[in-house]
Amino acid sequence: MAIYVNKDRGFDQAEPVARECPHCGAHAQLLPVAVPAFAEIARTQPKNVGLVFRCAACGEPRFVRAAVRSIGTDRVELAEHLVEIERPRERFQFGYLPAGVEPLLRETLDCYTAGTHNAFASMCRRTVHAALAVADEDTPQRWRDTVNDVLRLADIDAGTTDTILEVLFGSSGQPPTIGSDQSAVLIEVIKDLFYQRYVRTTKLRAALKMRRFFAGESNVTPIDRGRRELA
Numbered sequence: 512m513a514i515y516v517n518k519d520r521g522f523d524q525a526e527p528v529a530r531e532c533p534h535c536g537a538h539a540q541l542l543p544v545a546v547p548a549f550a551e552i553a554r555t556q557p558k559n560v561g562l563v564f565r566c567a568a569c570g571e572p573r574f575v576r577a578a579v580r581s582i583g584t585d586r587v588e589l590a591e592h593l594v595e596i597e598r599p600r601e602r603f604q605f606g607y608l609p610a611g612v613e614p615l616l617r618e619t620l621d622c623y624t625a626g627t628h629n630a631f632a633s634m635c636r637r638t639v640h641a642a643l644a645v646a647d648e649d650t651p652q653r654w655r656d657t658v659n660d661v662l663r664l665a666d667i668d669a670g671t672t673d674t675i676l677e678v679l680f681g682s683s684g685q686p687p688t689i690g691s692d693q694s695a696v697l698i699e700v701i702k703d704l705f706y707q708r709y710v711r712t713t714k715l716r717a718a719l720k721m722r723r724f725f726a727g728e729s730n731v732t733p734i735d736r737g738r739r740e741l742a
């Protein structure tokens with residue numbers, strides 16, 4: 512799919528590009544909003560150019576960088592591969608987290624989005640420590656068991672499992688150094704751990720409370736008996 516900036520006809524994209532939007536999450540088309548002018552590229556001869564698109568679904572701007580493949584007399588050809596500057600952020604139901612944990616988990620997930628793997632590992636450990644500091648005595652062991660279960664379920668190898676456990680619960684001064692592969696496992700593990708501990712638990716408790724409330728109500732005045740009495 513070629514992309515050209517023409518001397519006369521301006522921006523020319525053979526096929527529309529659709530991608531997951533970092534703002535709304537939709538797999539939506541990118542519509543060009545601001546693109547470099549031919550004369551400017553011809554004069555400055557850059558290796559890369561910046562383009563601004565907007566998301567067809569939510570209208571938010573999408574900033575893109577493209578390599579300049581060739582600069583001709585009538586048109587400039589850009590590389591097909593468009594590099595998006597903003598990566599999709601990790602989603603989480605942050606509203607379920609305690610006040611001292613929520614901002615830390617946000618930053619943890621942002622570190623993953625930024626591709627800073629070791630900053631991500633350090634923030635994972637810090638966030639777990641902050642959450643465990645206000646939890647019961649037996650919580651650390653239960654969390655360890657939960658993480659072990661998740662890693663076993665996903666058939667993660669022993670080496671990675673040890674590294675993930677050391678990052679989250681290790682007592683050494685610094686978490687071990689990790690790369691993109693371990694980071695990819697860690698993001699799923701930490702999201703699942705905090706989902707299970709906070710989101711799932713809170714939703715389950717609320718659902719059970721509601722069920723038991725209505726069960727108690729119906730013991731006092733069952734709906735069918737009420738109807739019979741009315742009849």
Ligand SMILES: [Zn+2]
Nearest residue numbers: 532535566569
């Ligand atoms: Zn969008």
